[in-house]
Amino acid sequence: MRKVVIAGNWKMNKTLAEASDFMDAVIPKAPGGNTEAIVCAPFVHLPALVEKAKGSNVKVAAQNMHFEESGAYTGEVSPVMLTDIGVTHVVIGHSERREYFAETDESVNQKTKAAFAHGLTPIVCVGETLEQREANETMDVVGNQVKKALAGLSDEQVTQTIVAYEPIWAIGTGKTASSEDANEVCAKTRKVIAEITSQGIADQVVIQYGGSVKPANIDELLAQSDIDGALVGGASLEPESFVQLVEAGTK
Numbered sequence: 118m119r120k121v122v123i124a125g126n127w128k129m130n131k132t133l134a135e136a137s138d139f140m141d142a143v144i145p146k147a148p149g150g151n152t153e154a155i156v157c158a159p160f161v162h163l164p165a166l167v168e169k170a171k172g173s174n175v176k177v178a179a180q181n182m183h184f185e186e187s188g189a190y191t192g193e194v195s196p197v198m199l200t201d202i203g204v205t206h207v208v209i210g211h212s213e214r215r216e217y218f219a220e221t222d223e224s225v226n227q228k229t230k231a232a233f234a235h236g237l238t239p240i241v242c243v244g245e246t247l248e249q250r251e252a253n254e255t256m257d258v259v260g261n262q263v264k265k266a267l268a269g270l271s272d273e274q275v276t277q278t279i280v281a282y283e284p285i286w287a288i289g290t291g292k293t294a295s296s297e298d299a300n301e302v303c304a305k306t307r308k309v310i311a312e313i314t315s316q317g318i319a320d321q322v323v324i325q326y327g328g329s330v331k332p333a334n335i336d337e338l339l340a341q342s343d344i345d346g347a348l349v350g351g352a353s354l355e356p357e358s359f360v361q362l363v364e365a366g367t368k
């Protein structure tokens with residue numbers, strides 16, 4: 118059975134009490150097996166959530182980090198700090214960070230390398246704008262982002278990278294790419310990874326789709342040949358909905 122990774126990206130939501138309640142509700146129901154459940158939480162909640170998740174089937178991720186280990190970077194959090202408290206995954210290059218916080222393909226690559234240097238698994242986000250899609254530039258944009266993000270990684274590191282394809286026009290809009298369209302980009306993304314490594318390596322990479330994923334469309338998305346999971350925003354905020362998404366991975 119293939120590995121499925123369902124990650125809930127809470128973005129800038131939830132108080133500590135709400136985050137704790139969520140974990141209390143989800144942990145007993147997280148199925149494990151072939152499906153990995155990851156909660157991507159705001160920095161301030163990470164220590165408490167890691168503590169709660171110990172011994173469970175839920176992993177805890179940061180939504181960003183700096184690539185340096187330490188230094189004069191006011192307001193930033195380093196990979197050393199994340200591993201020190203037991204965080205295992207980190208989201209890198211989310212389109213909201215690229216758009217509002219000046220993340221570039223270069224910083225995404227630096228952060229991806231830094232994640233591996235510190236034993237963190239990166240969830241690297243890529244995706245095109247509506248304008249780019251309408252201009253038929255989707256694969257140029259996504260292929261380029263993937264190549265730049267993975268530049269300089271060993272084959273072993275590439276196999277461990279989780280790539281999240283999130284078309285920007287489908288994020289938080291209720292517009293999901295059709296499963297076939299999403300799969301087409303994910304399949305082509307895998308081809309790009311095969312070109313820079315090998316087919317054998319590319320076949321092992323977990324490629325997620327993200328953008329208005331919800332319990333009502335997860336089955337269809339996961340039934341596609343090249344979609345190995347989902348990175349979910351809005352529908353990951355409620356325990357019931359998140360558990361349904363994770364359970365879909367086990368079907």
Ligand SMILES: O=C(CO)COP(=O)(O)O
Pocket residue numbers: 126211283287288289290291327328329330348349350351352
């Ligand atoms: O950006 C996303 C996850 O990282 C997708 O968000 P939505 O699921 O709310 O569209």
